[in-house]
Amino acid sequence: MRRMRGCLALALALLARQATAQTRTDERWPLDSGGSVRIMNPFGRVRVLGWDADSLAVSARLERRAGRFFAAGDVHVRKLGVDTAAGGAGADLEVHVPRGATVWVKAATANIDVEGVDGTLDLSSEGGSIRVLGTPQDVTAETMNGSVELAGGTARARVKTVSGDILLRGASQDLGATTLSGRIVVRAAGWQRGGTAVQRGKFESVTGDIRFDGEVGRGGVVELESQSGTIEVRVPASTVADFDLLTIGGRITNELADAQPKQRATGGQELRFSSGPAGSGAQITARSFKGPILLGPK
Amino acid sequence: MMCPHMEAKLNEHVDGAQAAPDRASLEAHLSGCAGCRAAIAELRSLSASAASLPRSIEPGRDLWPAIADRIRPRATWNVQWIKWRRALAAAAVFVVAFGIYRLVPPSAAHYRPVGQGWVAVQADVDRATEELSRIFVAERDRLRPETFALLERNLAVIDAAVAESRAALAGDPANAELHRLFSAAARQKVELLRWAARAAAS
Numbered sequence: 001m002r003r004m005r006g007c008l009a010l011a012l013a014l015l016a017r018q019a020t021a022q023t024r025t026d027e028r029w030p031l032d033s034g035g036s037v038r039i040m041n042p043f044g045r046v047r048v049l050g051w052d053a054d055s056l057a058v059s060a061r062l063e064r065r066a067g068r069f070f071a072a073g074d075v076h077v078r079k080l081g082v083d084t085a086a087g088g089a090g091a092d093l094e095v096h097v098p099r100g101a102t103v104w105v106k107a108a109t110a111n112i113d114v115e116g117v118d119g120t121l122d123l124s125s126e127g128g129s130i131r132v133l134g135t136p137q138d139v140t141a142e143t144m145n146g147s148v149e150l151a152g153g154t155a156r157a158r159v160k161t162v163s164g165d166i167l168l169r170g171a172s173q174d175l176g177a178t179t180l181s182g183r184i185v186v187r188a189a190g191w192q193r194g195g196t197a198v199q200r201g202k203f204e205s206v207t208g209d210i211r212f213d214g215e216v217g218r219g220g221v222v223e224l225e226s227q228s229g230t231i232e233v234r235v236p237a238s239t240v241a242d243f244d245l246l247t248i249g250g251r252i253t254n255e256l257a258d259a260q261p262k263q264r265a266t267g268g269q270e271l272r273f274s275s276g277p278a279g280s281g282a283q284i285t286a287r288s289f290k291g292p293i294l295l296g297p298k
Numbered sequence: 299m300m301c302p303h304m305e306a307k308l309n310e311h312v313d314g315a316q317a318a319p320d321r322a323s324l325e326a327h328l329s330g331c332a333g334c335r336a337a338i339a340e341l342r343s344l345s346a347s348a349a350s351l352p353r354s355i356e357p358g359r360d361l362w363p364a365i366a367d368r369i370r371p372r373a374t375w376n377v378q379w380i381k382w383r384r385a386l387a388a389a390a391v392f393v394v395a396f397g398i399y400r401l402v403p404p405s406a407a408h409y410r411p412v413g414q415g416w417v418a419v420q421a422d423v424d425r426a427t428e429e430l431s432r433i434f435v436a437e438r439d440r441l442r443p444e445t446f447a448l449l450e451r452n453l454a455v456i457d458a459a460v461a462e463s464r465a466a467l468a469g470d471p472a473n474a475e476l477h478r479l480f481s482a483a484a485r486q487k488v489e490l491l492r493w494a495a496r497a498a499a500s
Contacts, residue, residue, distance in 0.1 A: 108442070126445055126497055144493070145448050162452050162490065180452050180486060206459050206486055227459040227483060246475060248466060266470050289463060289479050 023062045025069045031056040032076055033098045034119065040081030042108035044090030050099040050116035050134065057096040063089035111146070129164070147182075165208075175201045179208045183229075188214025199282075205229045209291075213298060216241060216282040224286045230294070231286045237297040240281030245271040249290035256295045271295070300337035301327075308334060312341045420464075423484055430491040437498040449494050456490060459483045 031037070033054050039046055044066065056078055060069045067084025069091070082091040090110070097103060100119045105112050107125040114121055114131070120138040123130050129146035132139055132154075139157040141148050147164045150157055153171035161179045168175055169187040177184050184203050199220035203210050209229040216222055216235060224231045235241070237256065245252050245261070248268040252261035259273035271293075275281070286293050300308060307324055328335050431453070438446045463480035470476060 126442070127448075142493075144445065144497075160489075162493070163448060178486070178489075180490065181455055204482065204486075206456055206483065225479075225482060227462070227479065248473075248475065248479070266473055287475065287479065289459070289466070 022064070023060075023066075023069075025060040025062070026058070027071060028055055028057040029071075029073070029078060030054060030075050031078060031098055031101065034100045034102070035075065035098060036077045036102040037095065037097050037104070038077070038079040038081075039093065039095060039103070039105045040079075040083075040107075041091055041093050041105075041110050042082065042084055044082075044110045045092045046105050046107060046110055046112045047092075047094045048103055048105065048112075048114045048117060049094070049096050050101070050118065051096045052099060053096070054098055055096075056098070056101075059094045060091060062091040065089040066091040173199050176203075178204045180206045182208045184208060184210045186212045186214060188212070188216075215239070215298075216284060218281055220282040222282065222284045225288070226291050227289045228291045229288075230291050231288055232294045232296070233284060233286060234296045234298040235284070240276035242274045242278060242281065242283050243271065243295065244284070245286045245293050245295060247288040247291065247293050250288050250292045252293045252295070254295045256297050300334045301331060304331075304334050304337075308337055308341060312338060312345060427484075427487055427491065430488075430495070434491060434494050434498075437495070440498040441494070445497060449490065449497075452490060453487070456483060456487045460487060 031054060035056075037048075037056060039048070044063075058071070058080055060082070062069060062082065066089040067082050069080075070083050071078065071080035073079050080093075080095070082093070084091070097117060099117060101117060102120045102122075103114065103117055104122045105114075105124070107128050109127040110125060111128040112123050112125055112130045113133075114123065114136070115133045117134055117136055119136060121132060121136050121140065123132070123139070123141045125143045125146055127145050128143060130141045130143050130148045132141065132150045132152070134152045135154065136152075137155050139150060139154050139159070141150070141157070142160045143164050144162040145164050146161070147166070148159050148161060149167045149169075150159065150172075151167075151169050154175075155172070156174040157168065157172060157176065159166050159168070159175075159177040161182045163181045164179065165183045165185070166177045166179055167185045167187075168177060169189065171189060175186065175188075177186070182205070184205060186201065186203065188201070199217035201212065201216075201220075201222040203212065203222075203224045205226045207228050208226070209232070210224050210226055211230075211232040211234075212222060212224060213232075213234045216239060218240070222233075224233065235256070243256075243259075246264075246268065247270075250268070252269045252271050254260060254271055257273060257275060259271060261269040261271040264270050286295075304324075304327065307320065311321065311324055328338065434449070434453075441449070460480065460483045463476060463483055467473065467476045467480055
């Protein structure tokens with residue numbers, strides 16, 4: 001009897017081990033410094049790290065029902081990922097790419113993290129979060145209900161969510177963010193670093209709040225638009241800009257300057273003023289259907 | 299993504315409605331701007347696609363019986379039906395996206411004269427988004443339940459926003475800002491439906 005119990009325990013332990021077993025794959029291929037990488041991993045996590053080597057290395061950990069790891073390509077383009085059925089288990093992919101690579105990642109619920117890549121990023125997840133740290137040249141990030149965070153600085157970024165929050169921080173030149181019900185927060189430290197390129201920000205939401213907190217470059221253009229979310233703009237008191245704020249059904253509060261909003265004949269409030277000679281500085285525009293607009297000092 | 303201030307110029311360029319000096323300056327810009335070049339290509343393709351579309355689309359109801367008769371013996375009718383619905387979705391997205399693209403004023407122009415075309419375009423947008431919404435509901439099995447629920451919730455949010463803008467427009471039809479906000483909300487809805495279609499396809 002004791003022996004039978006022992007066998008049963010051993011069998012159960014083996015079964016449990018098999019049930020939780022992971023497959024690990026480590027591969028490395030040569031890749032041009034400006035090569036392209038396409039990564040697909042529906043569930044789990046994708047971590048992409050830039051490095052100073054002309055090669056691509058992947059370390060994949062697949063849960064038992066995660067599916068099958070695949071990879072194909074050459075020195076210019078490589079495609080890799082996990083081929084899994086709906087409802088499959090998660091897989092963790094850690095991919096090292098040349099710093100200047102172009103990286104495309106697609107996921108269902110997997111979270112996507114990218115660090116230290118200077119090339120172009122195109123990242124898309126249905127429900128996972130997206131986080132980018134570094135100074136990529138160009139970022140496109142889309143997720144339905146995951147959050148997006150870009151930190152560092154990009155020449156150009158376009159971010160879109162349905163209900164996920166968006167946080168953009170760092171020194172960027174051209175930023176665009178759209179959400180339906182998520183929140184957009186921009187902390188634009190050193191917004192006009194260099195000051196030679198076009199500086200532009202466009203932030204749109206339907207019900208989500210939008211907060212812009214930072215510096216706007218000379219000649220920079222920042223537009224904020226929301227149907228019913230709160231729009232909050234905080235810039236240094238010394239900012240030279242033309243401000244153009246309008247809400248159809250909300251209220252405008254100006255804590256930055258003495259100018260006060262006027263009632264519009266057709267309803268709503270508007271506030272237009274320049275903090276300096278008109279047309280000589282930046283242009284900040286906010287439009288809201290029924291949400292409040294707050295302008296204040298940073 | 300094109301440079302936002304170039305939207306009107308690119309449209310004029312594609313329409314062949316641009317003065318020669320402007321054309322030269324635009325071409326100079328295009329030589330150094332991949333985003334605008336891509337936008338031009340997309341606009342041309344849209345124009346070509348839109349031109350080849352029938353003036354009105356009568357999906358499903360009239361054509362479907364004949365198609366169903368022809369494909370019934372085949373085991374793969376389901377695939378055919380999905381393809382048909384996708385083609386309809388793509389056509390509807392084209393119509394809506396093109397309509398809205400034409401409607402939304404360039405970001406620099408806050409005031410745009412409102413013509414009679416506005417009402418017709420609103421009706422077109424309504425018809426097409428309705429069709430897309432039906433397809434979205436029909437494709438629900440291809441989406442994860444939580445994704446479907448999320449999209450449904452947010453469609454309700456955006457429908458409420460569109461309805462508010464529309465009601466405000468009814469009371470103040472000449473208000474350019476309201477037109478702009480309505481267009482933005484309609485564009486968001488199309489984007490969301492397009493996103494849903496993409497998610498279902500993948």
